[in-house]
Amino acid sequence: MAQKKNNMSLDKQVRDAIQKLTANGKPVTNQAVRDILGGGSFRDIAPKVKQVTAEIAAKEQAARAAPEMPEDFRDAAAAMWQMSWELADEIAASDRRAHATEIERLKSEVDEALANCALVEDERDGAEMRVQDLEMRLDEARALLHDAQLEIARLDGRLMEREKDIVSRVRRQKLPRAPEGPTENNTDTPPETEDDAQLDMFSKGKAGKKKPDDPEPIAAE
Secondary structure (H helix, E strand, O other), X not given: XXXXXXXXXXXXXXXXXXXXXXXXXXXXXXXXXXXXXXOOOHHHHHHHHHHHHHHXXXXXXXXXXXXXXXXXXXXXXXXXXXXXXXXXXXXXXXXXXXXXHHHHHHHHHHHHHHHHHXXXXXXXXXXXXXXXXXXXXXXXXXXXXXXXXXHHHHHHHHHHXXXXXXXXXXXXXXXXXXXXXXXXXOOOOOXXXXXXXXXXXXXXXXXXXXXXXXXXXXXXX
16 A cells, blocks of 8 residues: 555656656656656656656647637638648658657667666665675674773783782792801800811810820729
């Protein structure tokens, strides 16, 4: 029902546009009608223009029929009137026959142009659909990229914390251990050197030996 109303509305708009062009003395073309309508598809406009122009041509052809002669001149001028009209119609017919081939050629070009327009419009519709699909895929890719960037930032944070922990452990291992505290007995005693140790061992060895000339102790009676 809606489609039928749209067709009726377009038919009226096309008729009004053709009437306006005719009144202004401008040629009736698909492009001129489309310009008056403010746009539209040639696939829809062209058949309507062709139909309306054919109807107008038929009406004009019918209007070219010899009108009825006035009653006063019917008997005297009927033959002359008919002859004049036939002559004028023959001249017009001759012109129509001369342009018939050109008209057919132009019609073929129009049909071909309409077919090309339909093909271009189909390609345009397909391109628009592909653009929409690419935009959707681009939005999805941007969302995935955003998620990946967030994940990379999270992993970078964990990696930095891990590096700080490792550096802290290495530094603790390299720190020197604190020496044990001194005892009360050797507070004022200087550290023993290697020479002191050798002298001490020598003195202990001498104390343990007896000289040959030393008298043996006399036992008490």
